[in-house]
Amino acid sequence: MSASDEGIAAPAGYAPHPYVGGRTAALRALAAWRMRWPGAPRVIVLTGNPGSGRSRLVTGFLMMCDPGYRKQLPLDDLDPATVPPDLPAPAVPSPAGRTAAQLLWVIADHFGLSAERADDIFPELAAREEPVTIVVPDVDRAGPVRAAYEPARLVRDVLKPLAATETVQLLADVPRELAAELAGALPSGQAQIIDLDAPEWADPKGLLLHAETALDPGAGAPDLPFTTDPAVRRPLAEALARRADGSRLTAQLAVQSLLLQPENFDPADESLLPATVGEALDLHARRLGVDPQTLRLLLAPLAFAEGEGLPAQLWGPLANAVAGWDMSQDLADGMLLAAPFIQPVEADAAEDADDAVSGDDAAAGDGADDGRMLLRLQHPAIAEEIRSGLPDVRDAQTKIAMALLEAVPQQNWAKADPYIRDHLAAHTLEAGLLPQLLTDPGLFAHADPVTLRAAIEAVPLEQLGAPARTYLRTAPLLTRSQAPADMRAAFLESAFVEDGLAPYAEALHTLGFDLPWRTLWSVPLAGVRAVTTGALPQEGGEGTAAETGADGAGDGGDGPAAATALRPVAAFVVPEGTPGSRTVPGADDDTSEDGGGALLLHDLLRPGYVDADPTQVQLPSDETKAAAPFGFSRGADYLRVWSRADQEVVAALLSDAPLTGADLSPDGVLVVATERGVTARQILAAAPAVAPTVPAQRTGAADSAASDGLEGDHS
Numbered sequence: 180m181s182a183s184d185e186g187i188a189a190p191a192g193y194a195p196h197p198y199v200g201g202r203t204a205a206l207r208a209l210a211a212w213r214m215r216w217p218g219a220p221r222v223i224v225l226t227g228n229p230g231s232g233r234s235r236l237v238t239g240f241l242m243m244c245d246p247g248y249r250k251q252l253p254l255d256d257l258d259p260a261t262v263p264p265d266l267p268a269p270a271v272p273s274p275a276g277r278t279a280a281q282l283l284w285v286i287a288d289h290f291g292l293s294a295e296r297a298d299d300i301f302p303e304l305a306a307r308e309e310p311v312t313i314v315v316p317d318v319d320r321a322g323p324v325r326a327a328y329e330p331a332r333l334v335r336d337v338l339k340p341l342a343a344t345e346t347v348q349l350l351a352d353v354p355r356e357l358a359a360e361l362a363g364a365l366p367s368g369q370a371q372i373i374d375l376d377a378p379e380w381a382d383p384k385g386l387l388l389h390a391e392t393a394l395d396p397g398a399g400a401p402d403l404p405f406t407t408d409p410a411v412r413r414p415l416a417e418a419l420a421r422r423a424d425g426s427r428l429t430a431q432l433a434v435q436s437l438l439l440q441p442e443n444f445d446p447a448d449e450s451l452l453p454a455t456v457g458e459a460l461d462l463h464a465r466r467l468g469v470d471p472q473t474l475r476l477l478l479a480p481l482a483f484a485e486g487e488g489l490p491a492q493l494w495g496p497l498a499n500a501v502a503g504w505d506m507s508q509d510l511a512d513g514m515l516l517a518a519p520f521i522q523p524v525e526a527d528a529a530e531d532a533d534d535a536v537s538g539d540d541a542a543a544g545d546g547a548d549d550g551r552m553l554l555r556l557q558h559p560a561i562a563e564e565i566r567s568g569l570p571d572v573r574d575a576q577t578k579i580a581m582a583l584l585e586a587v588p589q590q591n592w593a594k595a596d597p598y599i600r601d602h603l604a605a606h607t608l609e610a611g612l613l614p615q616l617l618t619d620p621g622l623f624a625h626a627d628p629v630t631l632r633a634a635i636e637a638v639p640l641e642q643l644g645a646p647a648r649t650y651l652r653t654a655p656l657l658t659r660s661q662a663p664a665d666m667r668a669a670f671l672e673s674a675f676v677e678d679g680l681a682p683y684a685e686a687l688h689t690l691g692f693d694l695p696w697r698t699l700w701s702v703p704l705a706g707v708r709a710v711t712t713g714a715l716p717q718e719g720g721e722g723t724a725a726e727t728g729a730d731g732a733g734d735g736g737d738g739p740a741a742a743t744a745l746r747p748v749a750a751f752v753v754p755e756g757t758p759g760s761r762t763v764p765g766a767d768d769d770t771s772e773d774g775g776g777a778l779l780l781h782d783l784l785r786p787g788y789v790d791a792d793p794t795q796v797q798l799p800s801d802e803t804k805a806a807a808p809f810g811f812s813r814g815a816d817y818l819r820v821w822s823r824a825d826q827e828v829v830a831a832l833l834s835d836a837p838l839t840g841a842d843l844s845p846d847g848v849l850v851v852a853t854e855r856g857v858t859a860r861q862i863l864a865a866a867p868a869v870a871p872t873v874p875a876q877r878t879g880a881a882d883s884a885a886s887d888g889l890e891g892d893h894s
Contacts, residue, residue: 194256199239200392201385202232205373206261209240212350212371213263213312220371222342222349226358227375229319229560230428230456233352236375237316244268244314269312269350274321276486278633279333282321286313286341301340310346318353319559323630325485326609327637330354339364376425383420389427391416393434400438405446415446422452428558432459435519440466456564460520467516475565476502477513478520481556482565483579483609485602486630488524488553493586493598500582501575520561526551576610592625593664593691601627604634613638617647620675620683621690624668628657649678656835666831668692673858677701695820695830696849696860700786704779707852709752712783712844713796714745747783749850750796751857752840763793783848783859799845807845809862813838820849820862829864 195201211219227233242248243261245268254262272285280297287300290311294300304311315338322329334357341347342365353361355374362370373380392398394416400406405415423430433453437444443466444451451466453459460478461471480497481489489497498506556562569575583603588594604626607613613634616622623631623646632654635647643651653674657667668687675684676698684698753760760779778793799807809829811820816837820830832851840852847862 193258195388196239196257198242199236200388201382202236203258203261205236205380206240208373210261210263220369222365222370224358224362224370224372225352226355226372230426230558231375232427233375234317237352241271269314271314274315274333275317276323278322278329279336282333283337301344305344305346307346310348312348315351318351324605324633327633330357334361381425386427386430387416387420390419390430403441411446418449418452422454424454428560429453429456429459432519436463439519456560463519469516473509474516475568477509477517478565481554482562483576484555485605488555490596490598491552491554494554496582496586497579500578520557522555522557524553524555526553573610576606580606580610580612592621600625601630604631608634608637614642620686623650623671625664628654645680646683649674649680656833660833665693669694673698677858694863696862699784699859699861701856701858703856706754707751707857708839710840710850710852710857711750711842712850713748713798715748715791715796717744717746748789748796749781749783750793751779753777753779759788761793783844803845809843809847811843813841830862
């Protein structure tokens with residue numbers, strides 16, 4: 180069905196869609212797409228200028244696609260060609276605030292796919308016998324960080340492969356600059372672009388109906404001279420629609436301004452009506468006797484706000500920062516001035532519930548800010564208009580970032596507002612200052628890992644320092660585990676030691692986190708197939724029997740432990756020929772092609788290999804193991820340490836690589852091997868007789884490659 184059929188609905192006397200209020204041609208095309216009408220495209224790309232009503236159209240269409248909601252609509256009064264068939268509701272994954280990879284896993288979850296990698300999702304969809312219908316609205320709102328411009332990545336990595344999958348029927352609402360790229364990737368006839376601002380899809384009658392309804396007291400408008408008199412209301416609505424030139428947002432803002440402040444308005448003077456969003460801002464300010472620049476400066480912090488919106492208490496300080504002077508009085512007097520353009524929202528409890536903070540900072544932890552008021556602009560196009568009018572966007576973001584940093588009490592991230600913790604990186608990204616911020620291990624642990632990761636990944640890798648690279652390497656683990664701040668700090672503590680950044684690891688132990696372990700050492704060693712802990716007899720050595728829990732009757736001992744000092748060690752089973760290893764016949768039952776029997780010894784409590792005969796290592800007896808305060812259990816990529824006394828888990832380790840070996844010494848040193856190396860962690864809940872020392876780690880940070888998005892973070 181084509182847009183040329185637009186005029187058929189009116190003569191037939193059909194009622195307009197109660198929510199959309201027009202757009203008959205577009206609704207007909209969408210209904211034909213939904214019913215797979217012969218000749219209808221398999222993919223529809225919906226686009227238009229910001230404020231053209233794309234979101235409203237998609238919402239109204241989905242109302243008719245939902246079996247439950249259809250019962251509430253007067254479908255019998257609507258044009259039958261605009262009503263889709265009564266089918267199961269399509270999948271509607273929302274990209275708002277999500278990365279492209281997150282959205283892809285939402286789709287996989289919805290259809291119950293068994294794919295374990297992102298690359299497997301599209302082939303699995305293609306292999307389905309029945310086609311699937313997917314509607315992706317609001318692509319322009321994708322991503323947790325605005326400046327990272329996630330919409331382009333979503334189109335490239337998700338929508339284009341979905342559109343190319345023959346079993347997928349796709350409707351996507353995308354910005355105009357991305358519409359041609361998405362539709363152009365398909366053969367002719369498979370995709371159609373519906374541009375709501377193009378002449379064949381424009382709906383001036385629908386815009387007039389919107390304006391007239393908004394002015395009607397019967398629809399909720401106040402009783403005013405230009406709303407109660409139909410002879411005045413109708414010409415005013417016509418003028419509003421004519422001036423707005425297809426922009427429903429411009430008409431909406433104009434009506435809200437008039438209804439909120441009707442004084443000094445002559446409905447017969449069309450020059451008092453805006454033609455653009457910018458004019459809506461400026462005309463409203465002038466009608467209230469205020470310099471338009473004052474209104475724009477007041478709204479600037481909201482134009483840069485990230486996430487769901489800006490906490491109300493931060494609005495004033497950020498407005499002062501952007502303006503460069505005290506705007507507190509303007510803000511106090513300006514609520515009527517700003518009201519038509521602002522939308523208050525209540526903070527999402529899931530967004531604010533961040534971390535449990537120990538000690539005196541507990542009040543700043545889980546859920547402390549639930550229910551607080553956030554403020555955001557009515558539409559992203561308002562934000563874009565305000566940002567584009569500033570002389571220097573980077574300078575404005577720099578001022579905002581500095582003001583946010585100053586608002587952190589005692590520079591303690593545990594006490595910082597959740598907005599500052601989670602979104603400071605996004606502001607510094609656009610200011611060009613993010614690399615300088617990425618040296619604070621406290622921020623790494625407290626910030627929302629999805630948001631922080633997205634911001635860091637938008638920075639060229641060569642501009643990042645070693646701590647930021649370590650964070651990027653660890654970020655998939657942080658996002659996959661959805662761990663609270665204490666566990667994020669624990670994972671990062673180990674990662675810093677693994678990458679030779681011991682001062683950053685040690686700093687995390689000074690910031691009030693309840694860490695389950697202290698990472699003692701880590702060695703990059705490939706091919707380790709098993710690890711075990713024990714003790715090495717050493718004449719005049721530093722160790723003692725108490726350090727290892729050996730009782731003198733160890734499996735490899737020749738005499739009482741009291742007669743000889745014992746050095747705690749860890750033994751690795753490695754491929755023969757590994758430098759420093761010794762072949763021990765029968766030491767490994769592994770008959771794989773790697774061969775077996777080569778052992779490599781490492782000090783248990785400090786960095787450094789041990790050059791000694793592995794056959795001299797004494798293993799703790801079964802009695803010693805049974806008397807140890809902790810036990811552990813492991814899976815393919817996770818491990819739990821639990822207290823033998825009450826069976827409570829005291830430490831949980833999740834690995835981004837399969838575990839190839841693990842052992843727990845009687846005094847609570849956990850040694851874990853993966854395909855990349857071996858790491859030892861002292862469980863802090865244990866009470867070893869001798870506190871482990873933490874010497875300087877190996878120098879030089881490993882080059883950590885940037886992560887490839889959220890692939891593999893699905894759990």
